[in-house]
Amino acid sequence: MARVLCITLNPALDLAFNLEALALGSVNRPTSAQLDAAGKGVNVARVLAGLGHEVTVSGFLGNENDAPFARAFKQWGLADAFVRVPGSTRINAKLAEQSGRVTDINGPGMPIEAEHCQALIATLDTALASATPPEAVVVAGSLPPGLSLDAFSTLLTHLKASGVPLWVDTSGPALNAAIKTCPTGIKPNENELAEWAGSPLDSTQAQLAAAKRLHHSGIANALISAGADGVLWVNAQGAWHATPPKVTASNTVCAGDTFVAGMLHGLLTHQNGQQDAEQTLRFATALSAEAVRHVGVGNPHATDFDSLLQHTRIRRLDDSITEGATR
Template identity: 55%
Template sequence: MARVLTVTLNPALDLAIRVGPLRLGEVNRTESTRIDAAGKGINVARVLRRLGHDVTVSGLLGADNETAFLRAFAACGLHDAFIRVPGETRINAKLSEPDGRVTDLNGSGPRIPAHSLEALTERLWTLLPGLDAIAICGSLPPNVTPTQLAELVTVIRQFRVPVWLDTSGPALLAGLAARPTGAKPNETELAEWAGRPLDTPEERLRAALRLNAEGVDDVLLSAGAEGVIWARRGTALMAASPRVQVVSTVGAGDTLLAGTLHGVLSGWPRERGLRFATALAAESVRHIGVGDPDATDFEQLQQQTEVRGLTVDPLPGETHG
């Protein structure tokens, strides 16, 4: 059992709504609704705890509506190391339609007092010794800057603890410049880092390998139905997901990251870890919520997940680690 910390700077109460075909401007009846204490790092923590790891959750949490989070942490067996901040944690609404399309309506989150961010850094200093891995996940609150996120990555790296990053936009660009151990962009986010469109699998692979060469050891690239690429220190694998009926893609990326970390922390061969993580992410899209490794057909999903090596010839002047 590994000791893992997830950091969620901008958690959310996720209001998941399933509807029939959405008719804009009209009254729509819901098929189901549920509200969960969430945030990408908390989702990753849920999966890792279910897989047997000792997981602490931290970040910045609104003090005025923390009850759902406290219940979730207790139910999942997660250690609570969040810093409380004034105000309410945001609410994100996610509308899921029968064809698998999900529309997100995300709140921006509360403004963070300077002393709360300082308190978080101090708390992380106390938590870092003895950890096996850290995952920093999700968006930033309105007044937390990408530079501050990069500084957080730098602080963690001083302890030589592997740190994985899953965010987007300017936060991802700044965080990657701080050279985390691993990152989980999607194809759009990787293209933003590369500064140009990445329209083919070969172009995405080249960009992932270039990110390896620039100091990010592991790049886990999720490309939806096109599969998953895992580039590590100049070599790459690709997994093709099993075919499943899609109900909701919310939490699939978090499940993928957690499954991959589980394989790394367990010392598995990369092929086994990627197959496990990809199958678990596929399991998650069949329902609302993160993936369930205890699903009765999970072994079958793994058997249906194809993993193969990828190679690409370097361009002139290009290196791959």
């Protein structure tokens, strides 16, 4: 299996509540609650490690409450290369209702200073220059206070210069900054892509045209997620659309992170001809669908995962639909 470096600049302790329905202004009694070490890059790392990859996690952690992260990293088999900074890592609340609606209340994160960025770059350079360097780097999540867009762009450019394939999953102005650095892969959702494109993307054809623009701008793998409507993937070999299996969604928080991890797993495992591309996209889409059924990341060992694969539809956009999984 491959070695992957996953970077989370603004991690969090995720406190997830499952509710029948959220009643504003009232006392709510959840049916369950769960506290997890999280952040988009941490979630990606957790899935990749579960799939057998050798994963190192890095970014910024507050030194006042890093114990839950250290325990989780040990439990999940992740190598810890986080830079500790003064303060406490933020806590995010996730309120998931039975209808599938999720309300996020995200903390702002710890202030990051220039010296912290320098320490992070030094840590990452050590990982990239090791005798067994990573075969892919993932930067995922929001930016913490104090980390400017210029500093973020500088970090991405520095990582890209290493020659290791760079994948980025972020949003808002950080997404626009990331696109300008032309990483190997990027995964906005349809709303984030519309902001970048400057116009509504209210059809698959409009989304496909925008994804092709991303690809032609220098991004090898342009992935556009649209929830239950599926995923578009444009690369040098062509364009594909995946439709996930129908599932009852109860918590969508980790679905996108699970998808990114599933894609990387496939790309790092296969040679990526057309059949391998379809297999990769099918696996990632099915695993993401598995994730929305519960709190946490997708589980490829779910008892019905083969069925989820079989009911994931992959269509090459200049070809016919192919049904059924090939594993």
